[in-house]
Amino acid sequence: MSQIIDRRLNPKHKSAVNRQRFLRRFRKQIRKAVADAVDGRSVTDTDSGEQVTIPAKDLSEPVFQHGPGGRREIVHPGNKEFVTGDRIPRPEGGKGRGNRASNQGEGMDDFVFELSRDEFLEFFFEDLELPDLVKTRLAREVAHKSVPAGFSKDGIPPNLHVVRSLREAHARRIALTSGKRRRLRELEGQLAALRAEAASSHDIEALEREIELLKKRIAAVPFIDTVDLRYRNRIQVPKPTTQAVMFCLMDVSGSMDQYKKSLAKRFFLLLYLFLERNYERTDVVFIRHHTVAKEVDEQEFFYSRETGGTVVSSALELMRDIIRARYPSQDWNIYAAQASDGDNWPEDSGNCSRLLDEEILPYLQYYAYIEIDNDYPLGLWQEYEKVAARWPNFAMQAIDTPADIYPVFRELFRKKGVDR
Amino acid sequence: MKERQPISTGSEWTFDLLERYDAEIARLAAEYGLDTYPNQIEVISSEQMMDAYASCGLPVYYHHWSFGKQYLSIEKHYKRGQMGLAYELVINSNPCIAYLLEENTMTMQALVIAHACYGHNSFFKNNYLFRTFTAADAIVDYLVFAKNYIAECEERYGVEAVEEILDSCHALMNYGVDRYRKPPALSLREERQRQQARAEYLQSQVNDLWRRTIPESRLRRETTGERFPPEPEENILYFIEKNAPLLEPWQREIVRIVRKIAQYLYPQRHTKVMNEGWATFWHYTLLNRLYDEGLVTDGFMLEFLETHTAVIAQPPFDHDFYTGINPYALGFAMFRDLKRICENPTDEDRRWFPEIAGQDWLETLDFAMRNFKDESFIAQYLSPRVIRDFHLFAVLDDDREDELEITAIHDEAGYQAIREKLSEQYNLGTLEPGIQVWSVDTRGDRSLTLRHFQHNRRPLADSTEEVLRHVHRLWGFTVRLETVDERGRVKWCYECG
Numbered sequence: 061m062s063q064i065i066d067r068r069l070n071p072k073h074k075s076a077v078n079r080q081r082f083l084r085r086f087r088k089q090i091r092k093a094v095a096d097a098v099d100g101r102s103v104t105d106t107d108s109g110e111q112v113t114i115p116a117k118d119l120s121e122p123v124f125q126h127g128p129g130g131r132r133e134i135v136h137p138g139n140k141e142f143v144t145g146d147r148i149p150r151p152e153g154g155k156g157r158g159n160r161a162s163n164q165g166e167g168m169d170d171f172v173f174e175l176s177r178d179e180f181l182e183f184f185f186e187d188l189e190l191p192d193l194v195k196t197r198l199a200r201e202v203a204h205k206s207v208p209a210g211f212s213k214d215g216i217p218p219n220l221h222v223v224r225s226l227r228e229a230h231a232r233r234i235a236l237t238s239g240k241r242r243r244l245r246e247l248e249g250q251l252a253a254l255r256a257e258a259a260s261s262h263d264i265e266a267l268e269r270e271i272e273l274l275k276k277r278i279a280a281v282p283f284i285d286t287v288d289l290r291y292r293n294r295i296q297v298p299k300p301t302t303q304a305v306m307f308c309l310m311d312v313s314g315s316m317d318q319y320k321k322s323l324a325k326r327f328f329l330l331l332y333l334f335l336e337r338n339y340e341r342t343d344v345v346f347i348r349h350h351t352v353a354k355e356v357d358e359q360e361f362f363y364s365r366e367t368g369g370t371v372v373s374s375a376l377e378l379m380r381d382i383i384r385a386r387y388p389s390q391d392w393n394i395y396a397a398q399a400s401d402g403d404n405w406p407e408d409s410g411n412c413s414r415l416l417d418e419e420i421l422p423y424l425q426y427y428a429y430i431e432i433d434n435d436y437p438l439g440l441w442q443e444y445e446k447v448a449a450r451w452p453n454f455a456m457q458a459i460d461t462p463a464d465i466y467p468v469f470r471e472l473f474r475k476k477g478v479d480r
Numbered sequence: 481m482k483e484r485q486p487i488s489t490g491s492e493w494t495f496d497l498l499e500r501y502d503a504e505i506a507r508l509a510a511e512y513g514l515d516t517y518p519n520q521i522e523v524i525s526s527e528q529m530m531d532a533y534a535s536c537g538l539p540v541y542y543h544h545w546s547f548g549k550q551y552l553s554i555e556k557h558y559k560r561g562q563m564g565l566a567y568e569l570v571i572n573s574n575p576c577i578a579y580l581l582e583e584n585t586m587t588m589q590a591l592v593i594a595h596a597c598y599g600h601n602s603f604f605k606n607n608y609l610f611r612t613f614t615a616a617d618a619i620v621d622y623l624v625f626a627k628n629y630i631a632e633c634e635e636r637y638g639v640e641a642v643e644e645i646l647d648s649c650h651a652l653m654n655y656g657v658d659r660y661r662k663p664p665a666l667s668l669r670e671e672r673q674r675q676q677a678r679a680e681y682l683q684s685q686v687n688d689l690w691r692r693t694i695p696e697s698r699l700r701r702e703t704t705g706e707r708f709p710p711e712p713e714e715n716i717l718y719f720i721e722k723n724a725p726l727l728e729p730w731q732r733e734i735v736r737i738v739r740k741i742a743q744y745l746y747p748q749r750h751t752k753v754m755n756e757g758w759a760t761f762w763h764y765t766l767l768n769r770l771y772d773e774g775l776v777t778d779g780f781m782l783e784f785l786e787t788h789t790a791v792i793a794q795p796p797f798d799h800d801f802y803t804g805i806n807p808y809a810l811g812f813a814m815f816r817d818l819k820r821i822c823e824n825p826t827d828e829d830r831r832w833f834p835e836i837a838g839q840d841w842l843e844t845l846d847f848a849m850r851n852f853k854d855e856s857f858i859a860q861y862l863s864p865r866v867i868r869d870f871h872l873f874a875v876l877d878d879d880r881e882d883e884l885e886i887t888a889i890h891d892e893a894g895y896q897a898i899r900e901k902l903s904e905q906y907n908l909g910t911l912e913p914g915i916q917v918w919s920v921d922t923r924g925d926r927s928l929t930l931r932h933f934q935h936n937r938r939p940l941a942d943s944t945e946e947v948l949r950h951v952h953r954l955w956g957f958t959v960r961l962e963t964v965d966e967r968g969r970v971k972w973c974y975e976c977g
Contacts, residue, residue: 062499062502062506062519062597063519063520063521063575064495064502064521064522064523065521065522065523066495066523067522067524067528067579068523068524068525068528068582070524070528073527073531074528074535075530075531075534075535075547075548077543077548078535078543078544078548078550079548079552080548081543081545081548081639081643082545082546082548082552083548084545084639085545085643120943120946121546121647121650121651122651122943122950123651123652123653123654123947124652124654124655124915124941124943124944124947125912125913125940125943126912126913126938126939126940127938127939127941127942128939129879129937129938129939130878130879130934130936130937130938130939131876131877131878131879131936131938132876132938133874133875133876133877133901133904134874134875134877134901134905135805135872135873135874135875135901135902135905136797136805136872136873136874136875137794137796137797137805137871137872138794138796138797138798138799138802138870138871139797139871139873139889140796140798140871142873142886143886143889144886144888144889144891144893144894145885145886146886147883147884147885147886148883148884148885149882149883149884150877150882150883150884171549171553172556173555174556
């Protein structure tokens with residue numbers, strides 16, 4: 061006798077451990093793929109996983125097998141025109157017909173698979189050397205909370221609202237019976253009048269029958285019905301209820317090469333991740349500058365190159381104007397991230413610190429500045445150091461590798477972490 | 481004809497219906513005398529099916545990255561719709577575990593029950609290779625033991641250390657089987673008890689072997705002429721488990737686990753055509769009987785036949801989808817043809833199969849199922865009729881010639897040759913390079929020499945050196961691989977160490 065078992069509710073993903081093993085073993089390749097992916101994808105795209113490609117030769121599992129050559133005879137199906145003794149040219153490269161059925165198929169395609177969002181972020185964070193607390197805070201999905209939202213006609217028994225349901229039932233009973241009750245009162249009045257007049261028993265009987273019928277009908281209206289049931293309703297609302305705007309400022313003068321831009325991109329991405337987890341809505345404004353500043357889209361921001369001098373204050377002025385025009389600070393949490401190689405027009409640095417002090421920093425939540433590859437700090441760095449001393453919401457850092465990026469945000473993450 | 485009273489009419493399945501179909505199919509299977517283990521039918525979801533897939537179809541398996549890789553590639557293909565999942569998976573155990581995919585229609589479930597729970601099941605229970613080489617009663621317990629043991633090792637010695645050993649063992653898995661000796665039966669309890677004792681004993685044996693290797697004079701060494709091992713050893717993993725000088729006891733146990741599982745899987749590689757052919761023959765026969773008895777509808781039958789036809793499709797060699805001979809197609813055709821030869825023999829059949837033409841077909845098929853593997857089954861039973869139906873032809877690919885030569889086709893002169901050549905094609909002994917442990921320099925540098933006995937001048941693939949690195953990791957000292965041609969001359973030597 062066979063035994064039939066439903067296993068569908070057993071845990072899935074028995075292979076989850078094997079998947080982890082796989083990711084661990086090919087950490088190096090995957091990290092490289094993730095690094096490439098970060099360069100390729102949008103700063104605001106943090107909710108998807110990533111497709112990772114690993115060269116097939118790296119993951120081969122070698123076994124002893126025959127190579128091409130030697131003498132072998134293979135039987136194939138589907139002969140059409142061959143007769144014994146036919147000689148046919150060997151297909152190109154010694155492969156093809158004679159070889160196709162062999163176990164060393166042409167399966168040398170690269171191995172492609174999907175990293176989930178969490179796995180992707182894990183590899184991304186690893187690169188940045190984030191502390192664990194920060195990692196979990198960033199990787200968390202947007203939190204929802206459940207709030208009461210009135211009553212609904214369907215729901216589960218534990219949510220049944222008794223008072224509401226009975227009130228509905230009462231209303232329904234009134235609605236269904238009021239006409240009959242009115243009629244009943246009239247008839248009873250007539251009956252009393254007829255009895256007082258001592259009218260014919262025939263009329264009285266007819267009235268009594270009608271009264272009887274009405275009473276039955278009233279009694280037939282159910283005390284409570286399924287349509288009366290009311291349930292407490294709850295809906296999910298996202299927890300962060302505020303909005304933020306993030307300004308990305310980058311120097312695109314000739315000295316910013318692709319490596320520096322790639323570092324800067326990680327820097328922007330990290331800030332974006334933080335904002336995205338903490339605010340319901342996050343706008344991103346990209347401002348690039350050399351001697352003049354311009355608001356651009358992301359593509360142009362990261363991938364077009366310019367030459368010429370550098371006037372940082374132009375970007376700060378543009379940012380100030382955009383804030384005034386579109387992002388009033390009472391409605392928006394404003395964050396700014398600036399990346400540069402420290403180059404600036406010598407007379408301009410003082411200008412920058414004045415703009416920051418007077419017109420920008422008072423309205424900002426946080427301003428993070430990274431200087432990439434500053435072997436000898438220039439005017440801008442010195443000027444910013446003074447600003448940093450005056451403003452607690454101003455952070456700066458010189459970076460050489462991705463691991464240097466996180467310290468810029470340390471204050472930001474720490475503060476919010478404690479708030480929680 | 482009886483009035484039709486189908487068990488069900490819709491395509492939805494329920495557990496009640498599964499039971500009723502199973503009961504009917506079991507009744508018919510018993511009528512045909514199919515001898516099976518009890519069935520344990522498990523309904524699973526597609527994710528679970530992918531899990532099962534990724535671990536060689538075993539219900540319990542230790543963890544290893546290669547199964548993760550397998551899973552990822554299955555998942556990718558499945559999600560993109562490039563590949564359907566198998567409708568079923570069946571495990572050679574007692575009770576015989578068969579997985580049904582929840583998405584299957586009722587027809588598919590019935591097909592799978594007939595195919596797996598009665599076809600494969602009876603094959604597992606009765607074929608001589610499975611009887612000799614696998615212990616259906618003990619396999620699940622043994623797998624549990626193996627998984628726990630390896631998990632324990634990972635905890636104690638680190639995931640990486642265990643992974644290294646497993647990688648190396650997997651590279652030699654095909655060389656970890658006894659081809660002729662019957663392995664001792666598996667039993668979980670004994671396995672656990674013996675494991676401790678074995679660890680100590682093995683270590684002492686190894687020490688003993690090497691204790692005698694204190695350097696002696698070269699003269700002495702040449703005069704003794706003692707060889708180790710006295711006879712070449714084909715089971716490389718066995719040899720390593722017993723003799724590798726530097727392995728820790730837990731590492732030897734892991735080698736043993738991989739070896740035991742390889743041994744368990746070994747018969748399946750030998751009986752693809754027979755096993756699938758047998759199961760396909762029986763699902764076809766059993767479901768047709770259900771139809772004859774009016775237990776299933778015309779719609780059921782159409783759906784079944786569509787699937788069945790797809791399963792036994794054999795594209796010709798020049799077709800884009802051609803990937804070799806379809807074992808379902810060949811096996812099914814051969815078993816059906818055997819039945820035909822028994823029932824309606826032609827003169828040709830009487831000439832080719834005098835001993836079975838006109839005999840009882842059930843007995844003939846039963847005998848064939850019990851006593852053969854693919855190689856011998858084809859050598860014995862591939863009939864001219866099947867050769868003609870498949871339009872089989874043989875191509876000779878000799879690297880000394882500029883052209884390929886057609887050496888036999890499906891005609892009177894070619895039948896016997898095709899039969900022999902196709903049989904040879906299923907001979908694992910020639911499909912895989914023949915490699916054996918040849919000698920160990922017990923008195924010198926402890927180096928291990930393997931010998932590759934060349935067949936038809938076929939060389940080893942590029943992966944050889946990499947595999948040798950794995951052998952070296954296990955052996956711990958220099959490893960050599962000599963390729964020996966058919967006249968016994970050493971033609972090539974790989975070395976790693």
